[in-house]
Amino acid sequence: MSLESGTPTAPGTPGTPGLTETAGRVAPRRFVHRFLGRKVNVLAAGFLFVVTLLALLAPWLAPHDPLTQDIPAAHLPPFSPDHLLGTDILGRDVLSRMLYGARVAGQAALVSVLIGMGLGVIPGAMAGYLGGWYDAVLSRIADTVLSFPPLLLAMAIVGVMGTNLTNAMLAIGLVFAPRFFRVVRSSVISVREETYIEASRSIGTSTAKIIRRHVFPNALSPLIVQISLACGFAILAEASLSYLGLGVNPPDPSWGRMLQEGRESLFYTKWPLVIPGIAIALSVLACNLLGDGVRDSMGDERGHK
Amino acid sequence: MSAVPTASDRLPLLEVEGLEVQFRGSSGWTTVVTDVALRVDHGSVLGLVGESGSGKSVTCASILRLFPAGSGRIAAGRIVFNGTDLTTLGERQLNRVRGRDIGMIFQEPMTSLNPVLTVGEQIAEVVRRHGKVGRQAARARAREVLDLVRIPNAATRMRQYPHEFSGGMRQRVMIAMSLATSPSLLIADEPTTALDVTIQVQILDLLKDLAAELEMGILLVTHDLGVVADMCDDVVVMYGGQVVETGSCAEIFAEPRHPYTADLMRARPSIEGRQELYVIPGRPPTPLEWPGGCRFAARCRHRIEDCEAAPVDLHHLGDDRLSRCIRVSELELGGVR
Amino acid sequence: MLGMILRRLGMIVPMMVIASFLTFSLVLLIPGDPATRIAGESATPEQVEQVARDLGLDKPFLVQYANFVQGAVTGDLGTSYTYNVPVATMLKERLPVTLSLTMVALLFALLLGIPLGVIAGRYAGRLPDRVATGLTTLGLAVPNFALGLLMIQILAVERGMFPATGYRPMSEGLGEWFIRLVLPGLALSMIVAAEIARQLRASIADTLRQDYMRTATAKGLSAPTKLFKHSMRNALMPVVTVLGMQIAYLLGGTAVIEAVFGISGLGDFAVQAVLGRDLPAIQGIILFAVMVTLVMSLIVDISYGYLNPKVRRS
Numbered sequence: 001m002s003l004e005s006g007t008p009t010a011p012g013t014p015g016t017p018g019l020t021e022t023a024g025r026v027a028p029r030r031f032v033h034r035f036l037g038r039k040v041n042v043l044a045a046g047f048l049f050v051v052t053l054l055a056l057l058a059p060w061l062a063p064h065d066p067l068t069q070d071i072p073a074a075h076l077p078p079f080s081p082d083h084l085l086g087t088d089i090l091g092r093d094v095l096s097r098m099l100y101g102a103r104v105a106g107q108a109a110l111v112s113v114l115i116g117m118g119l120g121v122i123p124g125a126m127a128g129y130l131g132g133w134y135d136a137v138l139s140r141i142a143d144t145v146l147s148f149p150p151l152l153l154a155m156a157i158v159g160v161m162g163t164n165l166t167n168a169m170l171a172i173g174l175v176f177a178p179r180f181f182r183v184v185r186s187s188v189i190s191v192r193e194e195t196y197i198e199a200s201r202s203i204g205t206s207t208a209k210i211i212r213r214h215v216f217p218n219a220l221s222p223l224i225v226q227i228s229l230a231c232g233f234a235i236l237a238e239a240s241l242s243y244l245g246l247g248v249n250p251p252d253p254s255w256g257r258m259l260q261e262g263r264e265s266l267f268y269t270k271w272p273l274v275i276p277g278i279a280i281a282l283s284v285l286a287c288n289l290l291g292d293g294v295r296d297s298m299g300d301e302r303g304h305k
Numbered sequence: 306m307s308a309v310p311t312a313s314d315r316l317p318l319l320e321v322e323g324l325e326v327q328f329r330g331s332s333g334w335t336t337v338v339t340d341v342a343l344r345v346d347h348g349s350v351l352g353l354v355g356e357s358g359s360g361k362s363v364t365c366a367s368i369l370r371l372f373p374a375g376s377g378r379i380a381a382g383r384i385v386f387n388g389t390d391l392t393t394l395g396e397r398q399l400n401r402v403r404g405r406d407i408g409m410i411f412q413e414p415m416t417s418l419n420p421v422l423t424v425g426e427q428i429a430e431v432v433r434r435h436g437k438v439g440r441q442a443a444r445a446r447a448r449e450v451l452d453l454v455r456i457p458n459a460a461t462r463m464r465q466y467p468h469e470f471s472g473g474m475r476q477r478v479m480i481a482m483s484l485a486t487s488p489s490l491l492i493a494d495e496p497t498t499a500l501d502v503t504i505q506v507q508i509l510d511l512l513k514d515l516a517a518e519l520e521m522g523i524l525l526v527t528h529d530l531g532v533v534a535d536m537c538d539d540v541v542v543m544y545g546g547q548v549v550e551t552g553s554c555a556e557i558f559a560e561p562r563h564p565y566t567a568d569l570m571r572a573r574p575s576i577e578g579r580q581e582l583y584v585i586p587g588r589p590p591t592p593l594e595w596p597g598g599c600r601f602a603a604r605c606r607h608r609i610e611d612c613e614a615a616p617v618d619l620h621h622l623g624d625d626r627l628s629r630c631i632r633v634s635e636l637e638l639g640g641v642r
Numbered sequence: 643m644l645g646m647i648l649r650r651l652g653m654i655v656p657m658m659v660i661a662s663f664l665t666f667s668l669v670l671l672i673p674g675d676p677a678t679r680i681a682g683e684s685a686t687p688e689q690v691e692q693v694a695r696d697l698g699l700d701k702p703f704l705v706q707y708a709n710f711v712q713g714a715v716t717g718d719l720g721t722s723y724t725y726n727v728p729v730a731t732m733l734k735e736r737l738p739v740t741l742s743l744t745m746v747a748l749l750f751a752l753l754l755g756i757p758l759g760v761i762a763g764r765y766a767g768r769l770p771d772r773v774a775t776g777l778t779t780l781g782l783a784v785p786n787f788a789l790g791l792l793m794i795q796i797l798a799v800e801r802g803m804f805p806a807t808g809y810r811p812m813s814e815g816l817g818e819w820f821i822r823l824v825l826p827g828l829a830l831s832m833i834v835a836a837e838i839a840r841q842l843r844a845s846i847a848d849t850l851r852q853d854y855m856r857t858a859t860a861k862g863l864s865a866p867t868k869l870f871k872h873s874m875r876n877a878l879m880p881v882v883t884v885l886g887m888q889i890a891y892l893l894g895g896t897a898v899i900e901a902v903f904g905i906s907g908l909g910d911f912a913v914q915a916v917l918g919r920d921l922p923a924i925q926g927i928i929l930f931a932v933m934v935t936l937v938m939s940l941i942v943d944i945s946y947g948y949l950n951p952k953v954r955r956s
Contacts, residue, residue, distance in 0.1 A: 140656060140657065140660060141660055143657060144660040144661050144664065145664065146887075147657065147890060147935045147939070148661070148890070148928065148931070148932050148935070149890045149891065149893045149894025149931050149932075149935065150894055151894035151897060151898070152893065152894040152897060152928060152931050153894075153928065155897060155912055155916050156912075156916070156924050156927075157668070157671060158916060159915065159916030159917075159919065159920075159921075159924045160668050160669070160671045160672050160919075160921065161671050161672070161673060162673065163916070232783070236785055240785070240897075240898045243898060244897065244901055244913050245917065246913075246916055246917070259785070259787065259788050259791065262791075263791055266795045266799070270795065273788065273791055273792065274792070277785060277788035277789075277792070280783075280784075280785045280788065281783045281784040281785065281788075284783040284784075284785075285780065285782075285783035288779065288782055288783060289779070369859075369860055371856055371859055371860055373850075373851070400863075400864065401862065402862070403859065403860055403861065403862030404860060404862035404863070405862060409857075409860040411853065411856070411857065413853050416852065416853040417854055417856070417857045418854055419857070419858070419876070420854070420951065420952065421875045421879075421950070421951060422871075422872075422875070423951075430861070430863070430867075430871075434861065434864075434867075435862065466952070468951065479857075482857075482861070483860075
């Protein structure tokens with residue numbers, strides 16, 4: 001559940017560039033070359049692409065209705081005829097439930113990250129660009145929100161708003177907001193001081209254009225890193241909330257709910273627990289690796305992993 | 306070391322021969338220092354001179370093998386210290402020489418001390434490491450050497466951390482640390498480069514006094530010929546990873562026998578002379594740019610065609626006097642004294 | 643040092659005020675009329691009115707907030723609806739359980755994370771680093787509650803090596819207390835252990851490049867002395883700074899882990915409060931958690947100051 005990307009350095013190091021300090025400007029082509037040069041990055045990106053595709057096509061790919069029960073056929077092991085990943089305690093097809101669960105996971109990641117960005121990016125850019133009391137107040141608020149244990153905060157929000165997937169995504173998005181705020185703010189600050197900004201301002205370039213031409217490209221890579229990490233966290237958080245019964249309501253399939261239901265099958269078989277567990281782990285892993293890959297390809301040659 | 310001269314005292318303290326050092330680059334090993342020879346006698350000061358990038362610091366680091374793991378290696382040559390070839394020693398055996406028989410101080414006094422350990426502890430630990438001494442005795446020794454390098458209030462300063470010392474004071478601490486085990490050789494790699502001019506003078510005076518007082522040999526790396534004139538008995542001049550001239554301090558200043566040495570002297574600001582400062586044109590080649598012939602040829606005022614034809618060997622010009630110049634016998638190069 | 647502590651306090655107090663305001667503002671997120679929502683669909687108008695009066699929902703928002711803060715400062719966080727007990731009493735009752743779990747998890751995190759980080763940093767780029775880094779990357783991705791479930795099944799149910807679930811207070815014996823916290827502690831510690839290892843790897847590799855390490859080599863110090871005395875003391879400092887943040891994660895993570903292991907601590911209280919729409923309990927728990935986190939980060943900052951002579955002496 002790591003959302004922190006900057007790395008404090010040991011004392012005695014004169015200004016080691018961390019992610020939060022330098023936005024690391026690498027020519028896009030060089031970045032792509034470096035990024036694709038590492039097999040892990042390609043694998044992670046490929047995996048996420050496939051999962052997204054499976055999630056989108058779930059209604060067409062799923063061999064069974066994910067909700068149809070068939071009690072006599074409960075607890076079938078994987079590779080059973082007609083049930084590639086077996087069945088759960090109620091005889092529902094695990095593969096179909098996994099595919100629909102991927103939709104939920106993807107949706108949770110997408111919506112919560114969009115909410116987090118919507119709440120964090122613009123105020124962060126303004127705080128970095130304007131500075132002064134505006135920055136001071138917003139930064140203090142962001143720091144405070146960061147002190148709330150993330151999962152507990154999400155639970156509290158769901159608790160007051162009502163337990164369903166939409167509210168869970170909203171809650172996770174709220175947790176992300178200060179993190180996006182910080183990332184954008186620091187990369188805007190790092191370019192604000194650059195001379196070429198001064199220069200374009202002096203020749204009368206509009207603020208909007210400066211932001212589009214100079215600030216945005218600089219903030220992009222750290223933002224992508226944060227988005228990847230946030231997606232991973234969102235998948236974990238959705239699973240946690242659904243496991244606790246605070247996210248997706250039964251009988252709808254979600255990887256977290258499937259873990260909860262898999263627990264009841266444990267007496268007979270571990271598969272209904274292991275399969276969603278692996279799916280969550282791999283998805284989060286891919287998101288984290290993607291984030292690491294982007295960060296390492298960004299410019300810091302010494303690229304601390 | 307006994308006060309009475311013995312047979313072993315007449316052997317050189319340190320003798321380096323045919324040293325070749327390589328660093329690992331992105332495409333395999335690159336040679337950065339070739340065919341270096343130098344000698345430090347008991348109680349004498351050898352100056353190792355050259356511009357930055359000439360290979361002086363690498364030569365120094367290779368004596369105690371201070372390369373970051375896997376990044377540097379000694380490809381050829383011998384480093385004989387007190388009769389033992391250090392290149393044949395394993396890491397453990399070398400650790401008994403490091404800090405005990407050979408002390409070393411570096412260019413960067415600001416970063417060479419560990420920021421989280423007290424100065425007293427950093428000195429005492431080297432004493433405890435190399436001698437069978439207790440904590441108390443080691444601390445007493447630390448205080449003693451802090452007094453020796455003339456740090457006031459040694460007892461209080463012992464308990465302080467490096468950041469509480471100024472640059473000059475930190476270099477004194479480094480010197481104290483390297484002297485704590487009474488080594489017979491001190492390697493000082495540009496010990497005053499990072500310091501203010503007035504502090505430089507103090508530190509050099511201190512080193513000179515200590516060398517005489519403790520009868521240890523010093524290998525002093527510098528790019529400042531003034532320092533050499535002031536401190537050294539003998540001089541080795543390096544350029545492009547090679548030794549280009551060797552001789553006693555008096556000889557070299559009176560009559561340099563390599564154009565590079567002569568140029569270095571002309572490039573030195575003198576207090577008496579009012580003539581304009583000479584600047585050697587260009588910059589030293591990096592190891593990847595080394596030419597096949599004389600490595601200084603591109604910047605030399607006395608270059609002839611033959612200079613660039615083939616590698617130049619060291620010419621023996623009598624007693625410990627060497628020059629790596631093919632025109633050594635015909636050139637009249639002016640000295641400063 | 644004292645100046646540093648005062649400065650940190652000066653930063654934390656406003657954060658506490660903001661935190662309490664945000665916590666109280668949760669009430670604004672309730673869709674529709676809060677009193678009706680809290681009292682439930684089937685409540686009579688009288689009951690709804692009772693709830694509104696109990697919670698002071700009929701008063702202006704800022705007055706409500708002032709009352710909330712006044713209560714919180716005096717240790718009155720209202721009464722939990724689900725348990726019908728003062729929230730503060732519940733917190734006091736549940737705290738030792740969660741504190742035990744968090745401390746055991748922190749212990750495991752340090753025991754696992756520090757060696758992994760040291761190995762990875764010491765052998766950066768080589769095989770031991772790859773193995774250690776692979777493990778930490780995995781540790782950050784595997785959902786800890788799924789791991790907990792598997793551990794219960796395999797180590798407790800099938801092998802009988804540990805009790806499957808439950809908690810015993812320390813007063814019933816240290817062994818009884820500890821053995822029940824091993825599995826939940828391990829599951830909870832995974833992510834923090836991985837974070838510590840990653841941070842330590844970076845900072846060890848960083849210290850090994852420093853000039854003072856070359857000095858240590860020139861002094862002829864042994865490899866362990868160089869690593870543990872000269873490198874580690876510097877490298878641990880950045881680790882300490884991330885530890886404060888990690889304590890917040892541990893505290894939040896207890897909710898799921900307590901549910902998995904059937905432990906009735908703060909996390910379980912939080913889940914029950916959320917399921918029961920228990921607003922005073924939700925607010926009380928979250929306020930408590932954020933205060934604990936802020937105090938922890940203050941303690942971490944002070945200990946950082948203690949570790950770093952530059953801060954301590956100025």
